[in-house]
Amino acid sequence: MAALPPDPLDDDDPPQDLALPPLEAAVEKRSVSIQGHRTSVSLETPFWRVLKQAARDRGMSLGALVAAIDAARRVDRVNLSSALRLFALAEAERRGPAPRFGHEPAVQSPRDGASGKV
DSSP states (O other): OOOOOOOGGGOOSOOTTOOOOOSOOOEEEEEEEETTEEEEEEEEHHHHHHHHHHHHHTTOOHHHHHHHHHHHSOTTTOOHHHHHHHHHHHHHHHHOOOOOTTOOOOOOOGGGTSOOOO
16 A cells, blocks of 8 residues: 655644744733623734724724624634634735735736726
8 A cells, every 4th residue: 555645734843934923912901881781802002903903894883893793603613812812813814915024015016007006
């Protein structure tokens, strides 16, 4: 029997050209009101950033977005912080790929029909 090829996911050594963002983020604790009850939620700063932008995109307050996510979650299966992180991840994926860390977004030249401004 022939040996199976090595699984690239089993390799513990990351590629040398992998550009990673800083993998540490401050945790921010915020108080929100959900159905008249105050509660606090702790999330890393990048998650709050995505949630704030999602709220702006929807024309609602951050508190209203948090309350909507809370109302939609299965309280017996997902805690509020996890639900917020999952929403933020889905929102980031919906927006499409971000530029790789350390790389500027591509700028079209004016001859391509773009202004060239970023």
